[in-house]
Amino acid sequence: MSASTAKVSRKENSNHDGAEETSEKEQQEAIEHIDEVQNEIDRLNEQASEEILKVEQQFNKLRQPYFQKRSDLIAKIPNFWVTTFVNHPQVSALLGEEDEEALHYLSRVEVTEFEDIKSGYRIDFYFDENPYFENKALSKEFNVNESGDPVSKSTEIKWKAGKDLTKRSAQTPNKAGKKRQHEEPESFFTWFTDHSDAGADELGEVIKDDIWPNPLQYYLDDGDDD
Template sequence: MSAPAAKVSKKELNSNHDGADETSEKEQQEAIEHIDEVQNEIDRLNEQASEEILKVEQKYNKLRQPFFQKRSELIAKIPNFWVTTFVNHPQVSALLGEEDEEALHYLTRVEVTEFEDIKSGYRIDFYFDENPYFENKVLSKEFHLNESGDPSSKSTEIKWKSGKDLTKRSSQTQNKASRKRQHEEPESFFTWFTDHSDAGADELGEVIKDDIWPNPLQYYLVPDMDDEEGEGEEDDYDDEEEEGLEDIDEEGDEDEGEEDEDDDEGEEGEEDEGEDD
């Protein structure tokens, strides 16, 4: 048999294996260097793509402006459009207390404006009718990103009317609510204008800019779930009533059937008596 001649000693195996390891390590190092070079090319292309995408965004931002303006004019014809939109939005509604909703009934227009270069930030403007809460006609909040990438924000100072500062009253309302309903009311929506603690992760600003502003109508038209639930309960009640009536009818039919049987038995008894006579 030729099998024994094909055997290789452990020493030879180890020697070959070590040589393979040395070769593979060298190849791996070369591969890593090449990967790094290729990655640099990918990064360079990504930067070029970002610049091109930015130019396209700037172009279409300008093209969208007339349509945003037309939409705002049409929205102005619908009373309480914006407060309804905010109340119907799951994330924004979680930030609204009862008095916030009352104040937002005076909100007539919302505008989101990205800065011309887009990458440096945006501004959100809220336009209000004369109202019992504050003197401002417009409340704004701006978000900035400087050249080094550091975020910051600034906003309009709200000129509250006497005794109407919702940001101060929210804590009192919260305490009362927690005693009554065992859960906390949200802080006032208007505290958002004074909160600049984390401009780089401003959740409400991002929701308004990226979710609500592109298509507010989808949230304005969200059906009222309470009404739907109420209708469902009425339908269930009607079904129960109908079932109850059917049961009564069936019972009535059974009683009539029993009466007919009793009548038949009575007639048969009378006939038997006649035959006996």
């Protein structure tokens, strides 16, 4: 009985080995078919991305008259943009006291996404006459170069004498004539000269994707939950 059992066992093992061989072949075929199906999924995903881009471009054009109407209405509210920036947690962290003073002269902000949205965008800041710089407008533009790498460029700020906020000292004298460490952050306006990592410009992305779509929510939110 034990021999018969052993024979059965060997036979079962033989069948099991054959099943494994068949299974491995089937698995390989399945993997190849999965790869083919995945290629089709990837192709559809690429097609979907292209269609989504076309729709986004279409709706960008449709939004433009409303952006213009909104800008005209915002112009009737004093200090709208500086209040919006001060109330935004990420932007406010970049603002020193003098930055806020300068931004009180900010009258209009515009974000323009290029027709090929993937190629970049531009942010324009329009200022009233102010004691800090000569420019009526400051812009920063993000796009890609011929190699496909993200790059940025911006308006050169024409500072008035002694008013360059990007060069303020890291130390300021107190009333006793001693020096203390400057606790304010680096000037907001250094953003216009920083082109070190155009592909990961946090402030630009925050303005474009968070503030610009609905600045009113930040203008009305003073951060007081009470």
